[in-house]
Every structure is written in structure tokens, then in C-alpha cells.
Amino acid sequence: MKAAKSARAAVETGTAGASSRERILQEAERVFGANGFDGAAMRQVAEAAGVPVALVSYHFGSKEGLYRAVFERRVPTVVEQRLAGLAIAMSEADLDRRLELVVKALVFPMLHLRAHDRDPSFGRVLAHETMDPSSEQRGFIRDMFDPVARAVVEALASALPGRTEEDIWWAYEFMLGAMVYVMGDAGRIERLSGGLCRPDDEEGAVRHMVAFLTAGVRHGAPPPATKSRRPLKSNKPKGGETDATGDVSKGRRQTEGRRAR
Amino acid sequence: MKAAKSARAAVETGTAGASSRERILQEAERVFGANGFDGAAMRQVAEAAGVPVALVSYHFGSKEGLYRAVFERRVPTVVEQRLAGLAIAMSEADLDRRLELVVKALVFPMLHLRAHDRDPSFGRVLAHETMDPSSEQRGFIRDMFDPVARAVVEALASALPGRTEEDIWWAYEFMLGAMVYVMGDAGRIERLSGGLCRPDDEEGAVRHMVAFLTAGVRHGAPPPATKSRRPLKSNKPKGGETDATGDVSKGRRQTEGRRAR
DNA sequence: GTATCTTGATCGTTCGTTCAATCAAGATTA
């Protein structure tokens, strides 16, 4: 056997047996999912996998290399399933049914992943990375998901003739947001709903999400833009106490290099 | 003047003039927004505010104290505006119009904040914290937003008699996800849509989001649950290459303490 | 004069990474 003494921790987490590299990957997914990229420590991953830290660097080069490997292990499957679902949807002539199939092709592979995996860690990794501003500079999401995103939007547009491209893109963003939020959930949904909504219940999550998102994009055509629209409620801050909208400088540089790592 | 030499960086970022404490808070919001809690360094905040690191600890006690202060400066305004919007909505007898007002009461204060602030940093802070699994253990989101969340769901239910509580909660989660995603966006939406969708365009974002989410909850009643539902697409992994669903141990402990900080 | 704010320096810790040495097997040679 390759890793003789191997992992005390890995035994507890059920990742024994596998090769060191695979064991590191599995534990990395869990640690990144629980703490995010910056909050995770390579020593944490190594200890969980029952290997010395140096072995992690040996296999994956760097922390970012390990992070990337976690994505490359999961994403292709999701993308393939989405594309397959889109192909099926496009072969549907009835546009109403096609629309629902497109939405399902978008959300199903993700929720299926969350529900059927060892644990929901990768969903959290993905959600974390999606909401991380430095995600754009790493480019994982862009490189891996942008193509299928465009394909989804095209499919949505085909099922909704007459709707503007802007409408479709907005709708896509809302769909993505809802999905990512559920994927990354760490218990808030279940706590708030008193156990009524469980993100790990694949059937229920898919059923509700597909229905909601399909209805949103189908019946959610926004009213035309108005140049001067009366504000619907007063925005004047009531108490000066917590208000801090100095609004000193409007044009502010968007990005700031994160600290050296 | 209090801070005599003061900030070279603060001048660039337009936060001069203000008191040291306020300047630290403003820069903290920006740094946390750009890097997340773990990715941000107190030295980074201090340098940007033009003060020594020790002064940050003096004013806010710890890094988490500073983080909390960033939330406490912004959240109450949003919560108050939401509650005010909900009150207005509940006074509307027409349930269709009430529903739209409730949705608007939920999303408007947030998008308004993003669009009218110095920069969209707080939205990113919020999105990051929302998607951070350790968020639950910090409890900011829970303590600050749970009450108003329940109020929103009650208002939604009042406008949708006959719908199950489960439906409403799911819909609420999808709304929240869509909103958080747009709030935390770091440019992906605009890039993907080719500039068609700009999260900073408050009017457009609110108009599209309210329309989509209102339609989603109104017309998105899911079909009844079926015990045995034929799968709509094959889930068998095609290539074993990237597949790694060992599925060794199902019951896995959900949480793992993050490393000491 | 007292209290609050501000400063520079420094503490102990943990981080990601690096390095030379060791081990386990095959493949190659005699």
C-alpha cells in the first residue's frame, strides 16, 4: 500500500483507501467549502488527508493549484450535463415546454451534485468563489462557465421570442443567483423556514426552483423604462446616527489589488 | 486637527477630512468588500486610512469587531427601509399590487444602497458574508436580518392566500439569492451581457428584478410532489475521468471548526 | 490634570513554500 500509516482523520471522514492525491483533493474540497479560499490552510487539508504538507505542494504546486484542481474535478461534469440538457430542450418544439426544460437543464446538474455528493462542500466552494471579487482575477468561473452561460441564454431567448436580450440576461442572472444561493447555503434556509425547506432534498428543491424561475422569466417582462420615475418611498435617512453615506467621491477606482499571499 | 499627517491613501480615495474612526470604517468596508473577511488584512485597512495598525485595534478591539462595525453602520438603514416598505405594502388592499410592493420593499433598499454609495463595496461584503459558511457561527446575518426576513415572508403569505408556507419560503430564498448575487457582483453580469445589464443602474436593476421575482412567486406554484418521478435525464456519469463521486460515507459531519485565527 | 486619542515597536503564531533525504517499485543490466 502506498500510504501505510495514512490518515487518522481520513478514516473518520471516510476517505481512506483512495490514493494520497485523491484523498487530498477530497479533503481540500471540504476544507475550502467550510472556510473559503483565504480561510483554508494547506496544513488543515494535509492533516485531514493524513499526509505531510509538502505532499500537497508536490502534487498541486501551490494553494491556488489545489483550489483549481478542486474545480476541475467537479465542473466538467456539471457543464456536460447542462449542455446535454440544453440539447434535449432545443429539440422540443413547444416553446412553453422548451422554456421549462432549459431552466431545468440549468439548475438540475447543480442541485443533483449537491444532493448526491459525499457532502455539500463543493456547492459552498462554488458559491464562495462566485461571490469573491477576486474570482474575476482568478478566472475559474469565467473560463469554466461562461460558454455554457451563453448557451443557456441563447436557449432561453429561443423559447421567448420577442423578449429583449437585456431581459433575458437579467433573468439569467436572477436564476444564477437563486441557484448559487441555495448551493452555498449553510443552514439558513432550513433554519428560517423551520425545516420546511431543505436544500439537500433534491426533488423538492428542483421542483420549487424550476417552477419559480420559469414563471419569473416567462411572466416577468418588466414595464418599459421611464426617464423620470417618481420614487416609491422616501429615501431620506431618518436618524443621522447610523447613516454614513458621505458620498464624498463618486468616481472611485473599482479594484484594489489584494494583499500579497 | 486630529490626524495631522493623516492619509496619503485616504486623499486618493476621497476619505480625508473625516475622523480617524470614520476613515477606518470606510476603508475597512472597501478592503473587506474587495477581499472578504479572511482575505483582508488590518494593516491594509490601516494603511488605506493613513493610521497605524494599533489605532484600528484601539477603536474596534479586534478584526471581528471592525467587521461587525462595518455591518452595524449599514444594515439598520436597510432594515428600517424594508420595514417601512412592508408597512406601506400591507396597507394595500389589492393583493396583486400588494405582492409587488412587498417584493419591492425587499429589494429596493439594497439596490438603492449599492447604487448610491461611494462604491459598491458593502454589497460585496454582504454577499461574501452571506455565502461564508462561518457566517452562521458569527451570526451577523442571523441577528440583523432574520426578523425582517420573517416579516417579509408573512407579508408575502398575506398577498398569496392558499399557497403553502413551504412555497413562500422557497420563493423567499430564491428572491434573496437573486438579490445577493446582484449585490455582490464584481463585473460578471456586465461582462456576460455585453454591457446590457449594469447592477449599478438602480432603476433598471430594480425594474427587472421586481418584475422577475414578483412573477416567480405569483405564477411559480410548483406541481405537487410525486413519490416516484421518472428522471428527466440520465445521471449516469459518462466518462470516469473526472468523475469522483466515491460516495463512500453518506453521513458526514456537517461542520468543521475553522482554523484558529 | 485627566481622559481620550495616537504612535512606533514588538510579541508569538501561523502562513505558503522550499529543500534535501528517503522510500517503493519497475526497468535495465550483467
Added chain:
DNA sequence: TAATCTTGATTGAACGAACGATCAAGATAC
């Protein structure tokens, strides 16, 4: 068959850098 070489995997130890936190001394305000 026995000895040698080769290659990739693994290990423990250590490096320099950056981290959050702390403290005593100084400056400022009232």
C-alpha cells in the same frame, strides 16, 4: 537470478513573510 539504475512518491525540517494583537510612551483636547 542478482545487482544496479531510474523514476515518482513521500517525509520531516526549516525558511522568510505576514498575520492579529499588545504595550508603554507620547500627543492632544477639554
